[in-house]
Amino acid sequence: MIKAWTGNQIRSAEAPLLANGQGPELMQRAAHGLANAIVRGLLRRRGQVYGSTVAVLAGSGNNGGDALYAGAFLARRGAQATAVLTSARWHTEALAAFRRAGGTVVQAGQAGPALAGELAAADVLVDGILGTGASGGLRGAAAGLVAALQERISRPTNGTGPLVVACDLPSGVDADTGQLHQPVLRADLTVTFGGAKLGLLTDPGAGAAGRVWTVDIGLGPHLPEPALRRLDPGDVPALWPVPGRSDHKYTRGVLGIAAGSASYHGAALLAARAAVATGVGMVRYLGPGEICGQLNLLAPEVVCGSGTIAENRSQAWLVGPGAVADPEQAQRAREALASGLPVVADAGALDLLPAELGPHVILTPHAGELVRVLAGQGVSVDREQVEASPAEFARLAAGLTGATVLLKGAATVVASPAGTLFSQDNATAWMATAGSGDTLAGILGALAATVRPQDLDRAGIAAPDHFAAVAALAALVHGLAGTAAAAGGPTSAAAIGHAVPAVVRALLREPEQRPGR
Numbered sequence: 001m002i003k004a005w006t007g008n009q010i011r012s013a014e015a016p017l018l019a020n021g022q023g024p025e026l027m028q029r030a031a032h033g034l035a036n037a038i039v040r041g042l043l044r045r046r047g048q049v050y051g052s053t054v055a056v057l058a059g060s061g062n063n064g065g066d067a068l069y070a071g072a073f074l075a076r077r078g079a080q081a082t083a084v085l086t087s088a089r090w091h092t093e094a095l096a097a098f099r100r101a102g103g104t105v106v107q108a109g110q111a112g113p114a115l116a117g118e119l120a121a122a123d124v125l126v127d128g129i130l131g132t133g134a135s136g137g138l139r140g141a142a143a144g145l146v147a148a149l150q151e152r153i154s155r156p157t158n159g160t161g162p163l164v165v166a167c168d169l170p171s172g173v174d175a176d177t178g179q180l181h182q183p184v185l186r187a188d189l190t191v192t193f194g195g196a197k198l199g200l201l202t203d204p205g206a207g208a209a210g211r212v213w214t215v216d217i218g219l220g221p222h223l224p225e226p227a228l229r230r231l232d233p234g235d236v237p238a239l240w241p242v243p244g245r246s247d248h249k250y251t252r253g254v255l256g257i258a259a260g261s262a263s264y265h266g267a268a269l270l271a272a273r274a275a276v277a278t279g280v281g282m283v284r285y286l287g288p289g290e291i292c293g294q295l296n297l298l299a300p301e302v303v304c305g306s307g308t309i310a311e312n313r314s315q316a317w318l319v320g321p322g323a324v325a326d327p328e329q330a331q332r333a334r335e336a337l338a339s340g341l342p343v344v345a346d347a348g349a350l351d352l353l354p355a356e357l358g359p360h361v362i363l364t365p366h367a368g369e370l371v372r373v374l375a376g377q378g379v380s381v382d383r384e385q386v387e388a389s390p391a392e393f394a395r396l397a398a399g400l401t402g403a404t405v406l407l408k409g410a411a412t413v414v415a416s417p418a419g420t421l422f423s424q425d426n427a428t429a430w431m432a433t434a435g436s437g438d439t440l441a442g443i444l445g446a447l448a449a450t451v452r453p454q455d456l457d458r459a460g461i462a463a464p465d466h467f468a469a470v471a472a473l474a475a476l477v478h479g480l481a482g483t484a485a486a487a488g489g490p491t492s493a494a495a496i497g498h499a500v501p502a503v504v505r506a507l508l509r510e511p512e513q514r515p516g517r
């Protein structure tokens with residue numbers, strides 16, 4: 001499990017150590033971790049540190065201090081290091097150490113327009129302007145310089161531009177929400193201290209942070225419960241509902257699906273096939289007869305039922321994919337939502353939510369659908385606002401509806417109504433294709449019907465967060481299946497579902513053979 005904290009949580013954890021006079025020691029640990037990560041990057045790119053050019057953008061606070069000490073370390077290893085001071089104030093001891101190591105110093109405010117070009121030609125560019133002490137976005141000379149660098153350093157660089165390394169977090173990323181205050185210099189690698197910051201693991205901050213590497217500076221015993229968690233492949237065996245010898249199809253769990261409508265068949269087919277691929281005792285389907293006919297051919301494992309939700313005994317329901325303008329499917333969705341059973345409510349069902357929901361109802365909107373869910377709660381936002389701060393709005397929607405909310409995106413965020421957050425970043429942009437969400441809904445439905453609460457308890461997940469963890473598990477498997485199906489190229493929603501069994505099989509194998517490692 002990967003954990004993340006808000007900037008304030010990390011600062012509070014540091015407080016007792018700072019009060020003990022351990023501040024300088026913490027900074028040395030942070031700077032060493034940063035320098036070591038840069039050394040590894042340089043060795044991979046150039047084969048040596050000696051003779052490389054390193055530019056350090058240093059702000060006025062401790063973030064600048066970390067970056068300057070790391071620059072000093074690299075200068076002593078033979079790098080040609082330049083520090084650009086972005087403020088009229090700086091960390092005095094760190095700058096003195098940087099000079100002693102042979103580093104060159106320039107003031108951003110006094111440099112000419114050629115500076116950005118020179119910096120863009122360095123082997124490594126360290127962003128040490130703002131850390132957890134930031135308020136808002138970059139201002140003044142720092143803002144001008146970073147905007148000029150943004151123009152010069154195009155992404156992806158294919159290894160040709162500088163290795164951009166963010167110190168603690170990319171300057172301008174909000175540590176607590178992942179919001180971006182432009183301009184932000186997108187990093188290849190973020191070296192973060194004491195614990196990952198929430199804003200590095202949720203979009204859009206995650207998109208600006210590149211790979212995130214956490215340096216242990218000894219805050220562990222002082223850290224509170226994390227503000228956000230991420231399941232990793234190693235968490236899957238403990239949570240996965242592996243059937244036992246005494247199981248039969250009804251003890252494993254039955255998923256009922258009320259999806260599809262006269263005009264949308266595909267969503268039901270994709271969701272049902274993904275549920276079967278995920279492994280479930282049985283899938284029961286309720287919906288138009290023509291879709292049943294197609295299921296008989298394409299997923300003959302699925303049992304077509306008739307009658308009401310109550311008459312089709314299931315451990316969980318998936319309602320809504322492709323269920324548009326169909327009063328019978330709407331009635332089934334309403335009945336499922338009132339049943340007290342775990343329900344995954346997607347697409348069409350998101351417009352049918354009753355006033356009272358519980359955490360056992362998992363809403364699976366994309367950003368546009370979340371706008372509608374929030375409007376139903378009297379909150380007026382637009383899609384851009386949701387995309388600018390997905391974790392914040394997922395949590396708001398969970399709090400207002402009382403349901404668990406899985407908000408789809410490049411990084412998928414899950415919020416429990418208790419305020420707990422998960423974020424999964426296992427997907428690839430090749431998965432941005434129609435029907436990919438229906439496949440996720442099928443995977444999640446199967447897991448909602450089969451994951452055992454005692455396994456979640458044993459993994460240390462508190463009961464109010466059980467369904468959030470199940471949703472995170474589904475997003476993890478969906479992302480890995482999509483990444484495997486794409487294998488670096490185009491894929492389809494059906495192919496994502498098709499890849500699920502092999503991915504799960506590999507996840508349940510010995511650690512060294514797991515995907516995503």
Ligand SMILES: NC(=O)C1=CN([C@@H]2O[C@H](COP(=O)(O)OP(=O)(O)OC[C@H]3O[C@@H](n4cnc5c(N)ncnc54)[C@H](OP(=O)(O)O)[C@@H]3O)[C@@H](O)[C@H]2O)[C@@H](O)CC1
Nearest residue numbers: 026027061062063130131132133134135136137138139168
């Ligand atoms: N605490 C510790 O022991 C350890 C901390 N560590 C490190 O310290 C970092 C936190 O350091 P910090 O608290 O000094 O804040 P930090 O982010 O460097 O700078 C804040 C200064 O920037 C300024 N400023 C603010 N907003 C601005 C803006 N929008 N645009 C422009 N300027 C702005 C403002 O200064 P002013 O504007 O007043 O000149 C303010 O004082 C943390 O991220 C980690 O890297 C590690 O070494 C481990 C040990």
Ligand SMILES: Nc1ncnc2c1ncn2[C@@H]1O[C@H](COP(=O)(O)OP(=O)(O)O)[C@@H](O)[C@H]1O
Nearest residue numbers: 408409410427428429431432434435436437438
């Ligand atoms: N850029 C991206 N990177 C990674 N995953 C993505 C990206 N865009 C979309 N996805 C994933 O693809 C799926 C799309 O879901 P959705 O928008 O509901 O599609 P549909 O309704 O067509 O099935 C979600 O699981 C989402 O997380």
Ligand SMILES: [K+]
Nearest residue numbers: 127130169171
């Ligand atoms: K920074």
